[in-house]
Amino acid sequence: MSHLRLEALTRRFPGAPHPAVDGVSLELGQGALLALLGPSGCGKTTTLRMIAGLEVPDSGRILVQGRDVTALPPHKRNMGVVFQSYALFPHMTAAQNVAFGLEMRGHPRADRAPRVQEALNLVGLGALAARKPRQLSGGQQQRVALARALAPQPDLLLLDEPLSALDAKLREEVRDEIRALQQRLGTTAVFVTHDQTEALAMADLVAVMNEGRIEQLATPEEIFERPATRFVATFVGRAARLAATVTQPGLLRVGDAELRATETPASGAAEIFIRPHHVRPLRDDEGAENTLPATLSRRTYTGDLVTLDCATPAGRLIADLPGGSPGADLRVGDTLRLGFRAADLRVFPA
Amino acid sequence: MIGLLLCLPAALILGLGFVWPVALLARISLNRTTDMGAMEEAFSLETMAKLVEDDFTWELAWNTATLSATCGAIAVALALPVALLIRSAPPQWRGLLSLMAVAPLLVSSTARIVGWMAILGDRGMINAVLAWIGVVDDPVRLINNWTGVRIGLTESLMPYACLVLIAGLGRLDSRLEEAAATLGATRTKTFLRVTLPLAAPALAAAFLLVFVLGVSAFVTPRLMGGGRVFVVATEIFDLALETVDWPAAAAMAMLLLGSLGLAMALRGLVAKVAR
Amino acid sequence: MRILAYAAAALFAAGPALAQTGGRVTLQAYAGIFKDNYTQTVLAPFTARSGTAVQYHEGGTSAQMLGTLRAQRADPQIDVVIMDVTTAAIACAEGLVERIDAATLPVIAELDDQARASGGACGPAVTYDHLVMVYDTRAVTPAPTRWAAMWDPAHRGRIALSAPPNIQGLAMTAILAHANGGSWQNLNAAMPRLREIAPAVQTFDPNPDGYTLILNDQVRFATGWNARAQLYRDQSQGRIGVVLPEEGTVFQINTINIVANSKNRAQALALAAHALSADAQKAFTERMFYGPTNARAQVSPEAMARTALAPEFRSRVIPLDWTEMVRLRDGWNQRWRREVISASGR
Numbered sequence: 029m030s031h032l033r034l035e036a037l038t039r040r041f042p043g044a045p046h047p048a049v050d051g052v053s054l055e056l057g058q059g060a061l062l063a064l065l066g067p068s069g070c071g072k073t074t075t076l077r078m079i080a081g082l083e084v085p086d087s088g089r090i091l092v093q094g095r096d097v098t099a100l101p102p103h104k105r106n107m108g109v110v111f112q113s114y115a116l117f118p119h120m121t122a123a124q125n126v127a128f129g130l131e132m133r134g135h136p137r138a139d140r141a142p143r144v145q146e147a148l149n150l151v152g153l154g155a156l157a158a159r160k161p162r163q164l165s166g167g168q169q170q171r172v173a174l175a176r177a178l179a180p181q182p183d184l185l186l187l188d189e190p191l192s193a194l195d196a197k198l199r200e201e202v203r204d205e206i207r208a209l210q211q212r213l214g215t216t217a218v219f220v221t222h223d224q225t226e227a228l229a230m231a232d233l234v235a236v237m238n239e240g241r242i243e244q245l246a247t248p249e250e251i252f253e254r255p256a257t258r259f260v261a262t263f264v265g266r267a268a269r270l271a272a273t274v275t276q277p278g279l280l281r282v283g284d285a286e287l288r289a290t291e292t293p294a295s296g297a298a299e300i301f302i303r304p305h306h307v308r309p310l311r312d313d314e315g316a317e318n319t320l321p322a323t324l325s326r327r328t329y330t331g332d333l334v335t336l337d338c339a340t341p342a343g344r345l346i347a348d349l350p351g352g353s354p355g356a357d358l359r360v361g362d363t364l365r366l367g368f369r370a371a372d373l374r375v376f377p378a
Numbered sequence: 379m380i381g382l383l384l385c386l387p388a389a390l391i392l393g394l395g396f397v398w399p400v401a402l403l404a405r406i407s408l409n410r411t412t413d414m415g416a417m418e419e420a421f422s423l424e425t426m427a428k429l430v431e432d433d434f435t436w437e438l439a440w441n442t443a444t445l446s447a448t449c450g451a452i453a454v455a456l457a458l459p460v461a462l463l464i465r466s467a468p469p470q471w472r473g474l475l476s477l478m479a480v481a482p483l484l485v486s487s488t489a490r491i492v493g494w495m496a497i498l499g500d501r502g503m504i505n506a507v508l509a510w511i512g513v514v515d516d517p518v519r520l521i522n523n524w525t526g527v528r529i530g531l532t533e534s535l536m537p538y539a540c541l542v543l544i545a546g547l548g549r550l551d552s553r554l555e556e557a558a559a560t561l562g563a564t565r566t567k568t569f570l571r572v573t574l575p576l577a578a579p580a581l582a583a584a585f586l587l588v589f590v591l592g593v594s595a596f597v598t599p600r601l602m603g604g605g606r607v608f609v610v611a612t613e614i615f616d617l618a619l620e621t622v623d624w625p626a627a628a629a630m631a632m633l634l635l636g637s638l639g640l641a642m643a644l645r646g647l648v649a650k651v652a653r
Numbered sequence: 654m655r656i657l658a659y660a661a662a663a664l665f666a667a668g669p670a671l672a673q674t675g676g677r678v679t680l681q682a683y684a685g686i687f688k689d690n691y692t693q694t695v696l697a698p699f700t701a702r703s704g705t706a707v708q709y710h711e712g713g714t715s716a717q718m719l720g721t722l723r724a725q726r727a728d729p730q731i732d733v734v735i736m737d738v739t740t741a742a743i744a745c746a747e748g749l750v751e752r753i754d755a756a757t758l759p760v761i762a763e764l765d766d767q768a769r770a771s772g773g774a775c776g777p778a779v780t781y782d783h784l785v786m787v788y789d790t791r792a793v794t795p796a797p798t799r800w801a802a803m804w805d806p807a808h809r810g811r812i813a814l815s816a817p818p819n820i821q822g823l824a825m826t827a828i829l830a831h832a833n834g835g836s837w838q839n840l841n842a843a844m845p846r847l848r849e850i851a852p853a854v855q856t857f858d859p860n861p862d863g864y865t866l867i868l869n870d871q872v873r874f875a876t877g878w879n880a881r882a883q884l885y886r887d888q889s890q891g892r893i894g895v896v897l898p899e900e901g902t903v904f905q906i907n908t909i910n911i912v913a914n915s916k917n918r919a920q921a922l923a924l925a926a927h928a929l930s931a932d933a934q935k936a937f938t939e940r941m942f943y944g945p946t947n948a949r950a951q952v953s954p955e956a957m958a959r960t961a962l963a964p965e966f967r968s969r970v971i972p973l974d975w976t977e978m979v980r981l982r983d984g985w986n987q988r989w990r991r992e993v994i995s996a997s998g999r
Contacts, residue, residue, distance in 0.1 A: 082556050102559040115557040119575045128571070132562035180562065415739070415979050416746035417723070434987070499871065500810050500855070517810070522856045605816045605857025606994055619716040620818040621982065622743060624723075
């Protein structure tokens with residue numbers, strides 16, 4: 029039995045032309061972390077708020093451990109929510125913030141103190157229990173919010189863009205902490221983000237959302253390597269996009285060149301997505317399923333990666349190479365051959 | 379420099395409209411009134427001393443303070459749900475609702491009091507209903523007494539309380555209440571443990587404002603008190619315009635101003651200590 | 654200039670054949686209906702005869718008029734003022750208005766004794782008004798004749814009285830003191846009656862006034878000043894009844910004064926002389942039913958019957974000395990608050 033199950037959840041805001049969430053269904057197993065990924069306005073936050081009970085769906089059902097909670101108000105669901113701006117109670121200390129949920133859920137006073145301390149220790153803030161939120165740094169506030177959400181041992185941990193208010197360096201650190209904690213406690217979690225790196229790095233499952241619908245629900249690898257739709261291919265990761273025509277199944281005409289792909293539509297106009305890390309310069313004696321002559325038009329060095337921007341008969345192609353690998357020392361204007369596998373082409377009908 | 383210049387008109391208005399009249403009042407309060415009512419130029423605290431020694435002055439002070447404290451507290455308590463409602467209303471309705479909450483300010487106080495007569499009078503709406511139900515034989519006295527003044531003053535203070543609370547609660551993050559709900563707090567618990575404590579500064583500011591307005595309120599005690607309600611403002615009016623005892627009226631006004639200043643200073647002190 | 658003005662005044666005072674004084678003069682007096690009627694019956698003829706334009710400054714209450722005089726002490730803009738005798742006494746004591754006698758203003762000789770005495774050393778009485786009982790003729794039948802009618806339990810809650818320091822309240826108290834104790838100063842004699850009626854009183858501070866409260870069905874009885882009450886009676890087509898009760902009444906007196914250091918003293922004196930003249934007094938009484946202070950005024954019997962100077966009413970006027978009242982006022986005020994209003998049980 030799945031731990032969380034959404035059935036055709038739909039929510040339309042009064043006066044809005046399109047539903048904010050349009051028939052979202054998914055299942056999540058015990059202990060898994062699901063990332064809802066999408067651009068702003070895609071309905072990911074509304075979906076999360078419906079799970080928390082802060083928003084009421086127009087139709088559809090929400091089941092937690094098989095129990096229908098759709099009609100329950102938020103305080104009767106057992107959810108731990110970490111809000112985007114943390115929403116810590118400014119008039120309470122860190123400890124009081126964490127104790128609040130325990131108190132509301134009827135934990136006896138004597139039982140509360142050790143659990144508060146435990147929760148704060150868990151996020152490494154045991155020493156700052158007596159501080160008010162305004163006396164804590166952004167990262168510390170984040171951790172208090174996490175401790176507060178986790179202390180009552182919720183059925184589900186819901187995180188709404190929990191890292192967006194942190195600076196880049198801290199973000200990575202807290203991201204890994206959250207993931208480690210979630211796995212250690214075995215808490216099932218749903219996590220909303222617009223940042224694909226976060227989603228791919230943390231989640232067991234990623235649901236890419238667009239205009240209220242789930243475009244693809246799959247593992248991070250699947251999402252990245254085998255995007256199911258053009259939207260997913262565009263939104264997640266970088267890709268060279270080439271207009272093409274399917275001449276016969278498995279064969280495409282792209283500009284003046286011909287390329288092979290493992291999966292293509294039967295015929296007609298198509299668009300090809302090729303991820304930069306699938307493309308590499310070929311040595312003179314080397315072959316590939318697809319090869320194209322190219323001229324290097326721009327080279328970008330970012331330390332661990334060298335990005336080659338190349339003009340080919342098929343159009344513009346990008347290749348990411350590890351720094352120091354063969355081809356990384358090419359100069360603008362040099363000619364080369366680019367190669368990539370037929371299986372690495374994603375082809376969608378145009 | 380430019381900032382100072384821009385403040386000039388306000389400073390000028392404040393100077394002409396407040397500081398100068400108050401200085402004049404202070405000067406007049408040092409004069410004396412002869413037993414036949416004439417004002418004598420003097421530099422003495424005699425008039426002030428006579429007021430301070432008079433029990434009636436303290437009765438007036440007590441009346442005024444309790445009246446404005448009671449009405450102020452009720453006005454704030456009544457304004458709170460209004461402000462909360464407006465806060466939770468869809469944004470496009472908030473402006474209109476706020477306007478409605480403060481609309482009574484647009485009605486002249488005289489017109490408002492005529493309205494109250496029709497409602498609270500011995501043969502007004504409420505008494506008509508009570509008599510029709512058969513609850514009372516004699517009309518309930520709801521106006522021309524303290525009750526009437528309390529009702530009228532509370533109503534006249536409410537828009538100010540609303541104004542302050544709407545502004546104050548607007549800054550209160552609604553996600554805090556959502557957070558409380560997700561942590562298992564019922565609506566009541568959320569209100570008591572989160573909304574109310576966070577609204578406390580706004581409530582205090584609203585109370586202070588309406589208290590001060592209540593202390594200086596004249597029209598309502600005068601027009602709805604039926605001559606039975608004695609507060610500092612009505613007494614100043616009587617002294618100035620019935621008995622024409624300007625020194626006493628001025629001295630009482632100075633006492634009132636002084637106590638209000640003291641109240642403000644105390645509040646500031648309390649706030650500082652509390653922090 | 655000053656000499657010239659004196660000369661003009663002397664000339665004017667010399668006889669009814671008025672010199673053309675010309676110029677202008679500013680009068681401060683009550684606003685509203687008083688202004689309208691006074692302008693028509695007194696000021697317009699004055700201007701026609703003397704060529705002096707009269708600027709009418711609406712003064713509000715007497716207390717406010719005194720305030721204006723105090724504020725303008727250094728540079729008076731007002732030349733003549735008509736106000737209540739108690740306030741005028743203050744103005745007189747403070748030197749805001751001129752001391753005056755028959756030598757400066759010969760018409761004073763024509764006034765009755767009380768009118769001459771009223772102003773003390775300053776200007777004499779220019780109008781008499783008196784306290785009346787006003788009532789709702791639709792609700793009160795038969796027509797009441799005594800103040801005691803207000804004590805009828807049938808009218809419980811329908812009475813409007815003014816409490817001191819309002820002068821109607823002081824006047825009412827004096828009348829009760831006189832009726833029950835033989836002297837208007839005998840406050841102790843009035844108190845039991847006041848305590849008795851207190852619970853029946855709807856308001857001790859009728860706003861805007863008792864006449865309006867009657868017309869609005871708020872009360873049935875109120876106190877009022879005769880002149881205004883008579884006008885309300887006419888305007889309300891008899892809905893408002895006016896009685897000069899058998900227990901008696903007291904005068905409210907307005908005096909006319911020349912403002913000290915008036916810039917138009919000659920014209921001011923001329924205006925005062927005209928206001929006090931038999932003709933002007935007659936005209937104003939017939940218009941507004943203020944009692945004339947000039948003994949020679951030949952007021953029509955119909956108008957006279959509506960003032961306190963009618964033969965049948967004259968004896969009911971209790972000789973109240975407002976100067977003395979001002980000294981008693983604070984004590985009366987306190988006892989009202991402690992014993993009457995606190996006993997009013999609302």
